[in-house]
Amino acid sequence: MNAQFKKGILELCVLVLTAKGDKYGYELVQMISEKFFIAEGTVYPLLRRLTKEGYFSTYLKESTGGPPRKYYTLTEEGRAYMESLVCEWNTFYEGVNLIVKEGLGDHAE
Amino acid sequence: MQNKFMSELKEQLQDLPKAEQQDILYDYEEHFRSGLEEGKTEEEIAVSLGQPQAIAREVKSEFRVKEAKPVPSADSVGKAILVTVALVFFNLIFIIGPFFAIAGTLLGLFASSLALLLFPFGLLFSWHQLSGAPDWLMGVFAMLTSLGAGVLMVVGSIVLTRWFYRLTIKYLQFNVMMIKGS
Known part of the structure; x- marks a missing residue:
């Protein structure tokens, strides 16, 4: 898959995954890699960028019997950005599906 | 395996500011820790993280994007x-x-x-x-x-x-x- 394309999708995924509650990095990585293949290491630079751009805020929280974990919270700005990305994705997804259906469909002509 | 991965990553991040480097390395340490807690081996974790070189490339490109943003001069x-x-x-x-x-x-x-x-x-x-x-x-x-x-x-x-x-x-x-x- 095209790298730039995948980057955009990853961005959408981490934003959506934090929509209902704060998550720590490892958790986010696992939730995504359960669904499709990614080089897991690339998620962290992405999280850093989104944090720098103000879409996430982070805090450290103790984990059970270990050093603290870094949690990511979706900011107000991040939520608005996520919503616009989801909207874009839906249009894109529907469009591609339609093209695939029309291209491969066996409707008699 | 973890040490190898971390030292390679550290080497690749040489030219970034020190604080930035530590921040990034911390994320990956945490990742290893969480993986180990789940019963994965260091080997498995390192493999699914991908090449340290690729990660460093990613980090640097994000870093540059951020730097290029207009700072009021x-x-x-x-x-x-x-x-x-x-x-x-x-x-x-x-x-x-x-x-x-x-x-x-x-x-x-x-x-x-x-x-x-x-x-x-x-x-x-x-x-x-x-x-x-x-x-x-x-x-x-x-x-x-x-x-x-x-x-x-x-x-x-x-x-x-x-x-x-x-x-x-x-x-x-x-x-x-x-x-x-x-």
Whole structure:
């Protein structure tokens, strides 16, 4: 898959995954890699960028019997950005599906 | 395996600021820790993380993107001042005149539609003079026509005012954007 394309999708995924509650990095990585293949290491630079751009805020929280974990919270700005990305994705997804259906469909002509 | 991965990553991040490096390395340490807690081997974790080189490349490209973002420098502040001054002059010379002309026209439109709406009532008050006249029906028609025209003009003026308002807002936003330089 095209790298730039995948980057955009990853961005959408981490934003959506934090929509209902704060998550720590490892958790986010696992939730995504359960669904499709990614080089897991690339998620962290992405999280850093989104944090720098103000879409996430982070805090450290103790984990059970270990050093603290870094949690990511979706900011107000991040939520608005996520919503616009989801909207874009839906249009894109529907469009591609339609093209695939029309291209491969066996409707008699 | 973890050590190998971390030291390779650290080496690749050499030219970033120290604090930045530590921050990034911390994320991956945490990742290893969480993976180990889940019963994965260091080997497995390192493999699914991917090449340290690729990660470093990613980090650096994000870092550069961030750096390239406009930080207000003396130069950009100077530019903003210049743009502001230019905009003020441009607005004074070319925009203010037409703006008031249009605003005046709109006001005139409202005034004349008000007159059209009030005219029938005036006519009503002088009805005792009119009712005797042979062409009193003309008077009634004049009243209805004036009332109708007045209502139409009010609606029209409101629509025009709304357009004008929107245009003004857009133009003001454009001004702000020019000054911010985005």
